[in-house]
Amino acid sequence: PDDAPALRVEELDVTYGRALSALRSVSLTVPHGDVVALLGANGAGKTTLLRAVSGTLRLHRGAITAGRVRYGDTVLDGRDPVAAVRAGIVQVPEGRRIFAGLTVEENLRAGRLGLPRRAPAQARQARDRVLALFPRLAERARRPAGLLSGGEQQMLAIGRALMVAPRLLLLDEPSLGLAPMMVRRIGEVIDEINAQGTAVLLVEQNAGLALSLADHAHVLEVGEVRLSGPAAELARTDAVRRLYLGGS
Ligand code: ATP
Numbered sequence: 001p002d003d004a005p006a007l008r009v010e011e012l013d014v015t016y017g018r019a020l021s022a023l024r025s026v027s028l029t030v031p032h033g034d035v036v037a038l039l040g041a042n043g044a045g046k047t048t049l050l051r052a053v054s055g056t057l058r059l060h061r062g063a064i065t066a067g068r069v070r071y072g073d074t075v076l077d078g079r080d081p082v083a084a085v086r087a088g089i090v091q092v093p094e095g096r097r098i099f100a101g102l103t104v105e106e107n108l109r110a111g112r113l114g115l116p117r118r119a120p121a122q123a124r125q126a127r128d129r130v131l132a133l134f135p136r137l138a139e140r141a142r143r144p145a146g147l148l149s150g151g152e153q154q155m156l157a158i159g160r161a162l163m164v165a166p167r168l169l170l171l172d173e174p175s176l177g178l179a180p181m182m183v184r185r186i187g188e189v190i191d192e193i194n195a196q197g198t199a200v201l202l203v204e205q206n207a208g209l210a211l212s213l214a215d216h217a218h219v220l221e222v223g224e225v226r227l228s229g230p231a232a233e234l235a236r237t238d239a240v241r242r243l244y245l246g247g248s
Contacts (some may be wrong), residue, residue, distance in 0.1 A: 010030050028218050037216070037218070045222070052083050053091070071088070091163055092161045101146060133189065149182075158171070175206045177203075219234070
């Protein structure tokens with residue numbers, strides 16, 4: 001929706017345990033309606049940033065030690081996933097984490113666990129939207145999710161997150177381990193979700209995919225933002241081409 005707020009990460013420091021500094025003075029903004037990509041090598045801190053926004057940092061023994069995360073007027077402290085969902089933010093974790101023994105339908109319903117039961121109209125609307133976006137899931141609604149292909153499981157993980165009708169979707173490596181055709185399909189889906197008014201903060205190893213989808217992008221290196229800019233511009237810089245796009 002047009003009135004959705006922007007996400008602002010301001011000079012954020014995150015530490016795991018006592019000593020391990022994972023992010024240092026990281027600042028970035030996700031304007032409402034935009035797709036913003038986060039690039040960087042393994043261990044650069046991309047997942048950590050998503051956790052700080054989605055309130056799942058504490059589950060991993062991490063904490064914000066300086067700076068702020070704001071979504072509109074709401075301050076998010078990295079410790080409260082329910083507060084993040086209430087604010088309209090939800091994260092799709094890396095590795096999908098669907099419930100293999102539950103059916104597709106049950107997995108989608110699980111996306112709304114913890115929300116007030118008295119909102120059947122919203123629940124139905126969210127479900128209809130998800131099934132329209134992923135007709136494949138509608139066909140397989142009664143199947144155990146563990147029998148889906150990797151690509152379908154990723155669709156299900158995204159669909160489950162969309163069950164709360166987020167205004168900001170955090171995606172961690174959605175294309176990881178998928179065949180090229182499925183990677184393209186994931187790209188289309190992200191475009192479509194964004195066109196429906198949901199902002200996306202996208203962590204991707206596949207820099208080509210990420211930069212083709214994003215408005216803006218940031219490159220993280222060992223916990224710090226090294227490069228930021230419009231995605232099309234970053235895709236043309238030598239460092240990004242060499243390190244992330246396989247160019248020379
Ligand atoms: P990847 O793609 O491998 O997930 P990333 O860019 O997402 O890389 P993070 O997972 O955010 O990077 O990791 C940033 C740093 O924090 C790394 O040094 C990592 O080892 C460390 N780290 C991540 N999670 C924890 C944790 N639960 N406890 C301690 N250190 C952690």
